[in-house]
Structure formats: C-alpha cells, structure tokens
Amino acid sequence: MELPVLFEERMRRMLPPEEYEQFLKSYEREKYHALRVNTLKIRRKEFLERGLFDLEPVPWCENGFYYGENERPGKHPFHEAGLYYIQEPSAMSAAALADVQPGEYVLDLCAAPGGKSTQLASALQGQGLLVANEIHPARAKILSQNIERMGVRNALVTNETPQSLALRFPAFFDRIIVDAPCSGEGMFFKEEQALIHWSPENVQMCASRQDEILEEAAKMLAPGGTLVYSTCTFAPEEDEGSMVRFLNAHPEFSVKKVPSPEGFRPGHPEWVDGPEELKATFRLWPHVLKGEGHYAAVLQKAGELPEHASFGKVPKADRAVCRAWEEFAAVNLRETPEGIPVLFGEQLYLLPVAIPLKGLKVLRPGLHVGTWKKNRLEPAHALAMVLRAQEAARSLELHPNPDESWDMVSAWLRGESVPADGENGWTLALAEGYPIGWGKVSGGQLKNHYPKGLRR
Numbered sequence: 485m486e487l488p489v490l491f492e493e494r495m496r497r498m499l500p501p502e503e504y505e506q507f508l509k510s511y512e513r514e515k516y517h518a519l520r521v522n523t524l525k526i527r528r529k530e531f532l533e534r535g536l537f538d539l540e541p542v543p544w545c546e547n548g549f550y551y552g553e554n555e556r557p558g559k560h561p562f563h564e565a566g567l568y569y570i571q572e573p574s575a576m577s578a579a580a581l582a583d584v585q586p587g588e589y590v591l592d593l594c595a596a597p598g599g600k601s602t603q604l605a606s607a608l609q610g611q612g613l614l615v616a617n618e619i620h621p622a623r624a625k626i627l628s629q630n631i632e633r634m635g636v637r638n639a640l641v642t643n644e645t646p647q648s649l650a651l652r653f654p655a656f657f658d659r660i661i662v663d664a665p666c667s668g669e670g671m672f673f674k675e676e677q678a679l680i681h682w683s684p685e686n687v688q689m690c691a692s693r694q695d696e697i698l699e700e701a702a703k704m705l706a707p708g709g710t711l712v713y714s715t716c717t718f719a720p721e722e723d724e725g726s727m728v729r730f731l732n733a734h735p736e737f738s739v740k741k742v743p744s745p746e747g748f749r750p751g752h753p754e755w756v757d758g759p760e761e762l763k764a765t766f767r768l769w770p771h772v773l774k775g776e777g778h779y780a781a782v783l784q785k786a787g788e789l790p791e792h793a794s795f796g797k798v799p800k801a802d803r804a805v806c807r808a809w810e811e812f813a814a815v816n817l818r819e820t821p822e823g824i825p826v827l828f829g830e831q832l833y834l835l836p837v838a839i840p841l842k843g844l845k846v847l848r849p850g851l852h853v854g855t856w857k858k859n860r861l862e863p864a865h866a867l868a869m870v871l872r873a874q875e876a877a878r879s880l881e882l883h884p885n886p887d888e889s890w891d892m893v894s895a896w897l898r899g900e901s902v903p904a905d906g907e908n909g910w911t912l913a914l915a916e917g918y919p920i921g922w923g924k925v926s927g928g929q930l931k932n933h934y935p936k937g938l939r940r
C-alpha cells in the first residue's frame with residue numbers, strides 16, 4: 485500500500501524508529517475480523533456454547549470476539565436475527581469505555597452505521613433512553629435498520645445537526661459518545677477513500693469540525709455526566725489536540741481516569757502542548773494490539789447528576805389506535821412492551837420517554853409496533869425483533885433440527901411462505917428459537933411478512 489508522503493513523515497516524527505517500522509508493517513498484514521454478541525438477544529455464554537464460529541475474545545470488550553478469516557458470520561441467519569454485530573475490534577473500545585448502565589439517558593451524536601449505538605443499547609438492556617443521531621440522511625437510514633435488527637426498543641433515531649439537537653436537549657444526557665468524523669488514518673487499510681482524501685488540509689478541516697461537534701455535545705451533557713470522544717485516526721490535531729482545545733474552552737470538564745484495558749497505550753500531551761492529564765486518554769495502535777487503530781478519551785463534567793429532566797406530556801395516538809394496539813397485544817403477545825403510543829402518519833411507535841418530537845427529524849421514535857391501516861393494526865418487523873420467542877402467543881420454528889439444513893429459514897428470508905399447521909393468526913417465525921419476523925397462519929401456510937427491503 486502506498487501511504488501519503490506527508491503522513492509517513494509525520495508518523496516518523498511521532499514514533500520511535502523501531503516502532504515506526506512496526507507501524508508500517510502493520511499495513512501489510514491481513515485485517516482482523518470481529519463480531520460483538522448482542523446481549524439484548526442472547527447471553528455471551530449461550531452464544532459461545534453454540535460453537536458457531538472459531539472465536540477469540542477481544543480483550544477490551546466483554547462481548548467482542550475475533551473470528552477466523554474464512555468464517556462468514558454476515559451470511560448466517562443469526563445475523564438477520566440480530567444475535568451479533570460485525571464490528572472492527574478497535575471500534576469496540578469507545579462504547580466499552582463509556583460504561584453505560586441500564587436506565588441512563590445516552591446520546592450517540594455521530595452514530596451511523598450504528599456499531600457504537602447498538603453496543604450502548606446492549607448496555608442499557610432496554611431501560612432508559614438512547615438517542616442515536618446521524619447527520620447524513622442515507623446513513624441515518626442504515627443506522628435505523630441496524631437498531632431494528634438488533635432489537636433495540638428504547639432508541640430514538642434522529643437525523644439532525646448537533647446544533648439543532650442541542651437546542652432540544654440542553655443538559656439532558658448522562659452520557660454522550662462523540663465518535664467523530666475524522667481523517668480516518670486507521671481506515672487506510674480497508675477504505676481507499678480515506679487514503680485518497682487524506683491531506684494535511686483535510687486533517688485541519690476535520691479538527692475544526694470536531695471542535696464544533698464537541699461544543700454542542702458539551703451543551704447536551706448533564707452536570708456530572710460523562711463524555712466519550714473517539715476517532716479512528718492517528719493525527720494528533722484530531723486526537724489529543726481536539727481534547728486540549730476542548731478542555732481549554734471548558735474548565736468544567738476534566739479527563740476521567742479509567743483503568744487502561746490490555747494493549748491500550750497512553751495519550752501524548754507532548755504532541756499538542758497539552759496538560760499531563762491527557763496521558764489518561766488512550767491510543768490504540770495497530771502495531772501493538774489486534775485492531776486497526778483508534779483514539780479514545782473519557783471526560784467528566786463537574787457536578788452531580790440530577791434527576792432525569794422531563795418535558796411533560798407528549799400527544800398520544802388517538803383512542804381507537806391505542807385500543808387496537810392493546811387488543812393486538814392481548815391476542816398476540818404474552819408480554820406487552822412499555823412506552824407511550826405515538827402515531828407518525830400510519831406508523832405506530834412506543835416512545836420510551838416523553839420527548840416532544842415536533843420540529844425534530846426523527847426516523848424512529850422508539851419501538852415501531854405496527855402500521856395502522858383501514859382501522860386495523862398490522863405488526864411491524866421491529867416488534868418481532870425485540871421479542872423473545874416465549875413473549876409471542878404463537879411461534880413457529882423454521883429450523884427444528886439443528887443437524888438439518890437451514891433451507892426453510894433461507895426460504896423465509898427470501899420471502900417465501902412455508903407450510904404450517906398451527907392455529908390461525910399472527911405467528912413469530914423462529915430460527916433455532918430466535919425471532920426473524922412475523923408470519924400469518926392461514927390455510928395450512930405461514931404467510932410471509934418479512935419486509936420486502938430485507939429479503940435476500
């Protein structure tokens with residue numbers, strides 16, 4: 485791989501000579517593949533007991549595992565069932581450092597395609613609130629699909645600028661992740677675009693954009709809250725540099741000392757004329773650990789976390805719709821998910837927390853439970869994806885014998901209907917016990933309602 489000369493010169497100045505050679509060599513090796521088990525759907529232990537792939541733990545992420553280069557987890561039906569998320573291993577560091585607890589209010593400000601958001605959602609375990617925001621509309625759609633596939637019930641997916649989000653959510657969140665757009669020097673390996681667009685001017689542009697994003701994040705963090713900043717670049721201006729500019733402008737913030745995971749190296753204040761406390765930020769180097777490289781910092785805002793702020797009431801879906809939802813749940817579910825029913829056009833959602841949505845660009849205001857059409861409620865795919873098999877009144881196993889082929893599941897994922905002799909009505913289709921969508925039994929068939937856009 486041919487690296488930009490100015491990049492090489494800068495890296496040579498940054499690293500001691502033997503380390504610089506090792507750093508260069510890291511570009512020649514095979515890239516690492518990893519997945520993260522989605523604990524909203526399956527426990528780590530159960531996933532390992534299934535022995536699906538040849539796995540090795542990622543040291544800094546409890547549910548992260550490297551898999552062999554010949555494995556194809558993206559093709560397995562369990563990927564569609566949302567049992568795991570394929571993610572670059574060093575990218576698992578920021579959300580792990582955020583140490584999110586169930587019930588907190590969390591913002592992922594630069595969230596698409598959703599690696600960190602889905603990791604934060606697992607940590608929340610369906611309690612509290614996740615706002616997953618992405619500025620680019622097309623990327624926000626992909627984020628929203630991943631939130632759905634992973635069975636996240638308490639997320640609001642927005643497509644806003646950090647500035648307008650900050651107007652709606654002043655001092656609102658317990659934790660914020662800023663996984664900033666950056667010059668992507670850690671991505672040279674896999675994305676030619678990062679290599680083509682690299683220039684010292686672009687590094688400067690990214691650094692100023694990071695300052696702007698962090699400024700808005702600061703406004704949205706509650707006193708006593710935690711801000712995690714990360715990039716996938718090695719440029720000091722965008723890493724320790726962004727932190728020093730931010731800390732100078734915000735004396736209410738300091739670097740939080742958190743235990744250093746295996747393989748992480750300290751940040752370098754001397755590269756940016758910054759304070760010693762930057763040594764408690766983290767450098768993930770591709771020649772030191774098994775990953776493409778990252779920078780991460782955990783910052784703390786002074787003060788005590790207050791009670792969660794309330795916006796008061798939000799307008800609920802009208803009575804007929806709420807009643808239809810209750811009736812649907814009574815007939816088809818054994819447990820009814822919680823949330824405030826809100827109608828967006830024909831789409832019914834359960835909003836996890838009373839947040840006024842007017843004026844915000846929202847793609848997914850909570851859990852999508854159904855479509856209200858012709859005075860009937862048809863269940864949404866997202867609802868199937870948050871349920872456990874036992875939470876539906878009826879389910880049908882499409883892969884009853886683990887030793888047999890996955891033909892019936894594959895047919896289902898292509899949109900085909902399958903034979904079924906159960907009771908008529910909405911039925912959860914299962915792949916070895918894990919929901920993959922809704923079907924409707926009638927006339928000895930499970931009619932396929934797998935969304936057209938997802939069919940293989």
Ligand SMILES: C[S@@+](CC[C@H](N)C(=O)[O-])C[C@H]1O[C@@H](n2cnc3c(N)ncnc32)[C@H](O)[C@@H]1O
Nearest residue numbers: 594595596597598599600619620623663664665
């Ligand atoms: C490093 S990526 C995020 C990756 C994501 N956190 C994940 O783990 O899957 C940075 C994101 O920031 C978005 N972005 C670009 N410009 C932005 C801006 N001015 N404000 C906020 N986000 C921006 C990009 O579209 C991109 O999706």
